[in-house]
Amino acid sequence: IVIVATGGTIAGIADSPAGNVYTPAQLTVESLIRQVPQISGKASVEGLQLCNIASQYMMPRIWIHLAGVVDSLFSGDHCDGIVVTHGTDTMEETAFFLDLVNAHERPVVFTGSMRPSNSPGADGPANLFNAVCLAADPAAVGKGVLVVMNDYIFSASEVTKTHTVNPQAFESPDQGPLGTIRGGNAFFYHPRHGRPFLEKKFSIAELANRDLPRVDIVMSYAGATSLLFDTLVKNGTEGIVIAGVGHGNYSEQIENSAKNAVRNGVFVVRATRVLQGGVSSDVENPFKGQVVSRSLSPQKARILLMLALTASREPADIQRFFDQYP
Ligand code: GLU
Numbered sequence: 001i002v003i004v005a006t007g008g009t010i011a012g013i014a015d016s017p018a019g020n021v022y023t024p025a026q027l028t029v030e031s032l033i034r035q036v037p038q039i040s041g042k043a044s045v046e047g048l049q050l051c052n053i054a055s056q057y058m059m060p061r062i063w064i065h066l067a068g069v070v071d072s073l074f075s076g077d078h079c080d081g082i083v084v085t086h087g088t089d090t091m092e093e094t095a096f097f098l099d100l101v102n103a104h105e106r107p108v109v110f111t112g113s114m115r116p117s118n119s120p121g122a123d124g125p126a127n128l129f130n131a132v133c134l135a136a137d138p139a140a141v142g143k144g145v146l147v148v149m150n151d152y153i154f155s156a157s158e159v160t161k162t163h164t165v166n167p168q169a170f171e172s173p174d175q176g177p178l179g180t181i182r183g184g185n186a187f188f189y190h191p192r193h194g195r196p197f198l199e200k201k202f203s204i205a206e207l208a209n210r211d212l213p214r215v216d217i218v219m220s221y222a223g224a225t226s227l228l229f230d231t232l233v234k235n236g237t238e239g240i241v242i243a244g245v246g247h248g249n250y251s252e253q254i255e256n257s258a259k260n261a262v263r264n265g266v267f268v269v270r271a272t273r274v275l276q277g278g279v280s281s282d283v284e285n286p287f288k289g290q291v292v293s294r295s296l297s298p299q300k301a302r303i304l305l306m307l308a309l310t311a312s313r314e315p316a317d318i319q320r321f322f323d324q325y326p
Contacts, residue, residue, distance in 0.1 A: 001043045001044070001045045001046075001079070001080060001081045001082070001083060001132050001135045001136055002045070002046050002047075002048055002073055002079050002081075002082050002083070003029055003032070003033060003045055003046070003047050003048065003082075003083045003084075003085065003128075003132070004029075004048045004050050004066065004069060004070075004082060004083070004084045004085070005028070005029035005032060005047065005048070005049050005050065005052070005084075005085045006050050006051050006052070006053065006055070006058075006062070006066070006084065006085060006086045006087070006094075007024060007025030007051060007052040007053040007054060007055065007085075007086070007087055008024055008025060008054065008055050008085065008086050008087025008088060008089075008091075008112045008113070009022070009024050009087060009088065009112060009113050009114060009115065009116050009124070010027075010032065010085050010086075010087075010111070010112045010113040010117065010124035010127065010128065011024065011025050011026055011027040011028075011031075011032060011052065011085065011117065011124075012024040012025065012026060012027075012113075012116035012117060013026040013027070013116055013117060013118055014116040014117075014118050014119045018119070018120070022116040022119070023116075024054040024087060024116070025052045025053050025054050025087070026052075026117075027117055028047075028049055028052070029047030029048065029049045029085070030047055031117075032047070032085060032117075032124070032128060033045060033047050033128075035117065035124070035125050035128075036125045036128050036129050036132075038129055038184075039128070039129060039132050042129075042132060042133050042136060042184055043080075043081075043132050043133075043135070043136040045132060048069070050062070050065065050066055050069060053087070054087050054089070055086055055087025055088065055089045055090040055091060055094070055112075056087070056089050056090065058086075058087070058090045058093065058094055060097075060211075060212045060306070061211075062094075063094055063097040063098070064204070064207050064208060064212075066084070066094065066098065067097070067098055067101045067102060067204045067207070068204060068208055070082055070098065070102055070104070070108060071102070071104070071204050071205075074104040074106055079106070080106060080107075080135075080136060081106055081107040081108070081109070081134075081135030081136055081140070082106075082107070082108045082109070082135060083108075083109050083110075083111060083128070083131040083132055083135050084098075084108065084109070084110045084111075085110075085111060085112060085128065085131075086110055086111075086112050087112055088112040088113070088114060088149070088161055088169060088170075089161070091110055091112055091147065091161070092147070092156070092159050092160050092161060092170075092297075092299070092300070093299055093300070093303060094110070095110045095145050095146075095147050095156035095159070096145070096156045096157055096300045096303055097303050097307075098145050098156070099144050099145035099155075099156040099157055099196060099198075100198060100201060100202055100303065100304065100307055101201055101202045101203070101204045101207065101307070102145060102201060102204075103201040105141050105142045106141060107134065107135045107136075107137070107140035107141060107143070107146065108135070108145045108146065109131045109132075109134045109135045109140070109145075109146045109147070109148055110131070110145065110146070110147045110148070110156070111127040111128060111130070111131035111147070111148045111149060112124070112127065112149065113127055113167075114163075114165060114166065114167045114169050115167065121167075123150065123167045126151075127148060127149060127150070129184065130148045130151065130181040130184070131148045133181060133184040133185070133186065134146065134148055134153060134181060134186050137185075137186045139186055139188060139191075140186065142195065143155070143178070143188075143195065143196075144156060144157065144195065144196030145196075146178070147159045147170060148181065149167075149169060149170040150167050150168050150169070150170070151180055151181050151182070152170065152177040152179075152180055152181075153177055153178045153179040153180065153181065153186060153188070154170060154171075154172050154177050154178060155172065155175070155178055155196075157196070157197055157296070157300070157325065158172035158174070158175045158295075159171070159172050160172070160173065160275070160297055162275070173275040173276045174276045174277070174278070174295060176189075177189070178190075178193055197324045197325050197326075198321070198324050199324060202307045202310065202311065206310070207307075207310065210310075212306040212307070212310065213238040213239065213305075213306050213309040213310065214236065214237050214238050214239075214306075215237065215238060215239035215240070215241065215267075215302045215305045215306045215309070216232045216237045216239075216240055216241070216302070217240070217241045217242075217243055217298050217299065217302055218232065218240055218241075218242055218243070218254065219242075219243040219273060219298075220242060220243065220244045220245050220249070220250035220251050220254055220273075221245065221251075222245075222251075223251065224250065224251040224253065224254055225251075225253050226251075226253040226254050226256065226257035229242075229254055229257045229258070229261070230257050233257070233260075233261050233264070233266055237266065238266065238267065238309055239266065239267035239268070239269065239302075239305045239306070239309060240258075240261065240266060240267070240268055240269070241268075241269040241271050241293070241298050241301045241302045241305060242254065242258065242268065242269065242270055242271060242298075243271055243272065243273040243298035244270055244271060244272050244273065244279070245272070245273065245274075246272065246274065247272065247274075247277070247279055247280075247283050247284070248270035248271060248272050248279035248283075248292060248293070249284055250270075258287075258290065259287055262287070262288075262289040262290055262315075263289075265313075267291065267305060267309065267315065267318060268289075268290045268291065269290070269291045269292070269293050269301050269302075269305055269322070270290055270291070270292050270293060271293035271296065271297065271298040271301045272293070272298070273298065278293060278294050278295035278296070278325075278326070279292045279293050279294065280292060280294060289315050290315070291305075291315055291318050291319045291322055292319070292322060293322060294322045294323065294325040294326065295325045295326045296322065296325055301322070304321055304322065305318065307321075308321040308322075
């Protein structure tokens, strides 16, 4: 199992005894592995330091680098599974990006921690142990990119961070976890659940030498003006995901701007700031040419749109990518 470390709180060091003031992304991958000697009874591990950052600084360029590393690790038979340690703030985004471009069946498991490494009750070692056990488990093969936090196993396409500080910080609000880990053993609730949705992955080789199209997110709320939306369009964004209210609705000003943007070739995806239910169709105020996000959150819809725009510029084709999600 190769542990690819990217930083985050799991590699963080507390400056205060209670651990509430700390600096993320301090420990190297070797120190992370040394903290969990129990791993050696489960798998033979190697560490690879990809970067060491707090995940609010994560960037699409690092996603592409990570995907290339995963692809080359899996190109031989040297590596049975990969664990990625990551800050929890954007873990769901990196995991989802990788899920969209990783065509290998062998397990890739993301994990992190909510408490820094030297705080009382640090959750990093237990999460890392679980992630390695899962990455080494044949039951995790073919399930797409997984996230393990606090003994629960989630699918990258469904999981989201739902708490800012508690170790129970991740959920799949609509679908629930795929399973759980006890004593280093994974139990999947439904063995067939967890197949990746996207039929054909985007080619990482084709993405390696280019920047992804720029896609931004605008939130709607009572009285939202179109200032941000219009500014993004003026500055050349190629797509805007609207984190709408309710079933993907947005204010009148944003609606007018969205109509104009679509007419001018900017892609608009209706998503929702609500945690459950997704956006399945243009229920209210429909107009031709906008795309609906289905079950993807705004931050995940943005990533799928960035990748979809590398494949097509037809709204109907873009919608077909989203339609592969429930
Ligand atoms: N903001 C930091 C990050 O995402 C710390 C949060 C965490 O890892 O839990 O890397």
